[in-house]
Amino acid sequence: MYLRRSALVAALVALLTATTAACGDAGGLRGAGPTPTAVSPARLWPSLRPAASPAWPYDEIQIETVKGVTAPGDDIHGVDPVAVVRAEVAAHPDAYTGAKAPYQDTADRLAECGPGKDPSRCPVMRPYYRDLTGDGHDDMALGFQLYPTNQTAVRVYTFEGHRLVQVFANDDAVIGVELAGRAVIIRSPAGIAGYEYRTTWSWDPEQRAMVFSRDEFLRTGRHRPTHARTHTPLAASPLPSTHAPSPAPSPVPSSLTPSSSAGAR
Numbered sequence: 001m002y003l004r005r006s007a008l009v010a011a012l013v014a015l016l017t018a019t020t021a022a023c024g025d026a027g028g029l030r031g032a033g034p035t036p037t038a039v040s041p042a043r044l045w046p047s048l049r050p051a052a053s054p055a056w057p058y059d060e061i062q063i064e065t066v067k068g069v070t071a072p073g074d075d076i077h078g079v080d081p082v083a084v085v086r087a088e089v090a091a092h093p094d095a096y097t098g099a100k101a102p103y104q105d106t107a108d109r110l111a112e113c114g115p116g117k118d119p120s121r122c123p124v125m126r127p128y129y130r131d132l133t134g135d136g137h138d139d140m141a142l143g144f145q146l147y148p149t150n151q152t153a154v155r156v157y158t159f160e161g162h163r164l165v166q167v168f169a170n171d172d173a174v175i176g177v178e179l180a181g182r183a184v185i186i187r188s189p190a191g192i193a194g195y196e197y198r199t200t201w202s203w204d205p206e207q208r209a210m211v212f213s214r215d216e217f218l219r220t221g222r223h224r225p226t227h228a229r230t231h232t233p234l235a236a237s238p239l240p241s242t243h244a245p246s247p248a249p250s251p252v253p254s255s256l257t258p259s260s261s262a263g264a265r
Contacts, residue, residue, distance in 0.1 A: 032051070053157060061209045066157065066164040066168070069089065074159040076140045082113045082128045083146050084157065105147030123147060132182050133158050133203050134168070141179060156210055164219060166209035168201055184210060194221045 011232035042088040081162050086187040089096040089107045096107040112121035123145040129138040130150060139158040146153050154177055156168035168184060190196050200214035 031242065061207060061211060062166070062169040064166040064169070065089070066166060069164050070162075071159075071164075072136075074162055076138050076157065076159060079127060079140060079157070079164065079188055081140070081142050082110065082122075083126050084142060084155075085124050088155075088166075102149065103146045106145065107149060130179050132156060132179070132184070133204065134182055134221050141165075141177075141184065142176065154184065156184065160208070167203075167208065170201070183213070191219060194219055196220050 031154075040231075066084055067090075069079060069083050069087050070165060089110065093101065094170070095101055095149070096103050101107075108121045109121055109123045112118055113124055125143045125145075128141045130141065131137060132139045132141070134159075137159070139156055142155045142157065144153050145151075150173050151171050152174040154168070154170045154172075154174070155166055157164055157166055159165070170186060171184060172188050178185040184201045186199050186201070188197045196218055198214075198218055199212065199215040200216075201210040202213040203209075204211040
């Protein structure tokens, strides 16, 4: 017993010695260099009258019942996507069939949708299904081209009270659309090389709709800025110049690919 305790004590002493040596090797505090001086934000034009409303209703909620389209057991998988788009065309003649309708070609090309038709001529794209509303049932994300423009319409539909309801509508020039959780993410060109807009629309159970929740202006690749050449007279004296930054174009929020697909700015 004595020998065993002596061995245990020796082992503990060795362990404490090693721990102390390890702590000594950690070193002390090291300086990270001089701390930059904090500069408080400077408020510009304090007398400027604050705007009371946005430039346009970017986050306007568009809820609409789709008339004449049903499915057995309210199963969204049984809904005909082409019938849904035709119902929208019928409900909005000012956009699709009127004398000055901007998307007349979309309405015309719906005749190319169906068996025996040329699928490349049909503006309606493959639907995608996911539970975006959190009710345990799939909803339908649908996209179709807004000819003759380069815009794409992105829609989300769900069944409520045995009615097919559109809970999200967005028309935009689109790079791609993604579904993440209960959100729709739309990627759109920013008009500046190497950058894009990404807008996120999430399900709001109180408003029963997909509502605008996030807007990002992201760099997507390397971009070398161009420098304009200016010709200054040799005798001219240098003058101070002021450059007011041009405001970035605000995104106006809607083509679907398996994981990404989602119009014009």
